[in-house]
Amino acid sequence: MMWPLLGIAVVIVGFAARINPLLVIAAAAGVTGIAAGLSPVHIVAAFGKAFAANRFVSVVFLVLPVIGILERYGLQERARALIAQLRGATAGRLLLAYFLCRQVAAAVGIPFGGQAQVVRPLLAPMAEGAAEAQVGPLAPAQRFWLRAHAAGCENIGLFFGEDIFVAIGSILLIKGFLEANHIFAEPFALSVWAIPSALLAAAIHGTRLLLIDRKLRRAIPPPEALRASTSPQGGGES
Amino acid sequence: MITIEHVYILTGAMGAAFALLSARDRTNPKRFGNAAFWGLLSASFLFGSELSDFANGVLVIALIAVGGFGLMHKGAAPTTTPEERATSAAAHGNALFAPALAVPAVALVGTLAFRNSGLVDPKQATLIFLALGVLVALAGCYAWLRPPLLAPLEEGRRLIDTIGWATVLPQMLASLGAVFALSGVGGAVGNLATHYLPLGTPLAAAVAYCLGMALFTIVMGNAFAAFPVMTAGIGLPLIVHRFGGDPVLMSAIGMLAGFCGTLMTPMAANFNLVPAALLELPDRYGVIKAQLPTALALLAANTALMAALVYRF
Numbered sequence: 001m002m003w004p005l006l007g008i009a010v011v012i013v014g015f016a017a018r019i020n021p022l023l024v025i026a027a028a029a030g031v032t033g034i035a036a037g038l039s040p041v042h043i044v045a046a047f048g049k050a051f052a053a054n055r056f057v058s059v060v061f062l063v064l065p066v067i068g069i070l071e072r073y074g075l076q077e078r079a080r081a082l083i084a085q086l087r088g089a090t091a092g093r094l095l096l097a098y099f100l101c102r103q104v105a106a107a108v109g110i111p112f113g114g115q116a117q118v119v120r121p122l123l124a125p126m127a128e129g130a131a132e133a134q135v136g137p138l139a140p141a142q143r144f145w146l147r148a149h150a151a152g153c154e155n156i157g158l159f160f161g162e163d164i165f166v167a168i169g170s171i172l173l174i175k176g177f178l179e180a181n182h183i184f185a186e187p188f189a190l191s192v193w194a195i196p197s198a199l200l201a202a203a204i205h206g207t208r209l210l211l212i213d214r215k216l217r218r219a220i221p222p223p224e225a226l227r228a229s230t231s232p233q234g235g236g237e238s
Numbered sequence: 239m240i241t242i243e244h245v246y247i248l249t250g251a252m253g254a255a256f257a258l259l260s261a262r263d264r265t266n267p268k269r270f271g272n273a274a275f276w277g278l279l280s281a282s283f284l285f286g287s288e289l290s291d292f293a294n295g296v297l298v299i300a301l302i303a304v305g306g307f308g309l310m311h312k313g314a315a316p317t318t319t320p321e322e323r324a325t326s327a328a329a330h331g332n333a334l335f336a337p338a339l340a341v342p343a344v345a346l347v348g349t350l351a352f353r354n355s356g357l358v359d360p361k362q363a364t365l366i367f368l369a370l371g372v373l374v375a376l377a378g379c380y381a382w383l384r385p386p387l388l389a390p391l392e393e394g395r396r397l398i399d400t401i402g403w404a405t406v407l408p409q410m411l412a413s414l415g416a417v418f419a420l421s422g423v424g425g426a427v428g429n430l431a432t433h434y435l436p437l438g439t440p441l442a443a444a445v446a447y448c449l450g451m452a453l454f455t456i457v458m459g460n461a462f463a464a465f466p467v468m469t470a471g472i473g474l475p476l477i478v479h480r481f482g483g484d485p486v487l488m489s490a491i492g493m494l495a496g497f498c499g500t501l502m503t504p505m506a507a508n509f510n511l512v513p514a515a516l517l518e519l520p521d522r523y524g525v526i527k528a529q530l531p532t533a534l535a536l537l538a539a540n541t542a543l544m545a546a547l548v549y550r551f
Contacts, residue, residue: 004421022306025410029417036421048295050416052286057408059365066375068393074327078334115513148528151513159497174489185486193490200539205532
């Protein structure tokens with residue numbers, strides 16, 4: 001009964017040891033399936049079926065030629081220059097503004113944003129441009145730190161906004177699961193209870209984003225966090 | 239009607255182009271590895287719906303072999319120098335943003351206006367209009383910037399090579415999730431949680447449910463996978479039926495506790511690992527580290543909300 005959990009152990013050890021994730025996944029799938037008594041053919045077929053069914057996840061890479069051709073003609077440079085001209089724009093305020101917009105857009109069901117569509121071509125270079133206007137040239141570690149925060153704004157804004165929108169997948173999943181257990185839930189009632197968490201997310205992450213400017217001004221070296229071989233906790237915060 | 243299959247054909251065609259351009263990139267010592275990888279991925283998009291499950295599985299094993307055993311290397315797609323880009327940026331001005339914004343704009347307007355028009359599959363409207371937005375933006379770029387014919391594909395290859403084999407991680411992890419589900423991993427975890435956690439008081443059950451949602455999401459990479467397991471294992475039997483908590487509030491906040499886990503796990507590759515590659519961070523876990531303090535604080539906050547509210551409504 002407990003043997004299929006071996007696959008989870010393979011995943012944890014593999015990711016912690018930074019072994020190529022593709023090999024870790026293949027090993028975990030094999031170990032789990034065999035431990036559960038599945039035949040190798042059955043495991044390969046189940047894996048292949050799910051891979052094909054999940055192709056929609058990778059459709060977003062279609063935007064890369066557009067982003068690439070615009071970068072060829074100076075999109076990132078233009079984004080940096082634009083934000084540097086804007087008076088009062090700082091890296092922290094810019095990221096905060098994007099984060100709050102992302103959260104509100106997700107809450108009302110507007111599909112805007114995306115790591116490939118917005119973060120790489122626009123938000124990350126703008127954050128770097130604003131930071132350069134504030135404190136001059138950036139160290140590579142500071143640059144990577146700002147980029148990581150740009151990606152984080154996109155994720156956190158999305159996760160803690162989308163559940164307020166009644167037609168989102170997670171709300172429908174909850175509704176369906178509760179109904180299967182004879183509990184009737186109005187989607188609206190579910191989405192209302194996502195609002196306190198959304199406000200807390202805005203307060204907590206918003207504060208962290210505003211602290212970015214102070215750290216840049218004080219030239220605090222970005223936390224050890226972004227160097228490859230150190231512990232995941234870094235300086236504790238940020 | 240336009241369906242997701244048309245979008246897959248377009249994506250497969252792009253992958254085939256990446257494969258061909260990689261194969262002729264003589265500056266790349268592993269050019270045939272790259273060509274094989276993008277070619278296999280292209281085949282999955284073009285033929286995945288026709289192939290048997292087992293054939294799809296064999297294709298995936300080949301992808302894992304090429305990507306997992308170091309047979310790929312970042313190519314050197316022809317592009318412009320930083321100086322050329324600065325000059326071009328000054329010459330073209332803010333109009334450069336227009337095609338970049340056209341993609342999400344078409345996706346947004348198309349989804350809102352035409353989702354139920356019968357022209358597109360309403361379930362996949364956003365992805366279909368994303369693909370249409372890409373075609374609109376590319377047509378605009380050709381007309382305005384007059385790049386060399388293959389430049390968008392070469393530039394696309396430059397970007398996809400920065401992501402490399404991590405491109406397929408989200409799909410791979412979703413497939414691992416399917417094997418986990420088939421093998422009863424969820425039930426085993428639920429059993430572990432209910433047998434070995436101290437759940438005797440209302441407060442302990444509420445805390446265990448939130449932390450369990452986050453932990454199980456970290457393992458599975460997806461709060462959707464964690465929700466049925468934790469809710470059937472702890473949420474409904476203990477919080478709702480034994481201690482009289484509110485199931486609606488419990489589910490809503492429990493799911494958000496799971497999302498805190500999504501922010502912390504490499505298993506959620508499309509949110510955490512692919513962006514790190516796309517932004518060319520030296521640390522694969524850089525995005526997770528930037529999110530970690532917020533994720534932990536929000537997990538504590540959601541757990542507190544659950545404990546404070548679930549037995550009051």
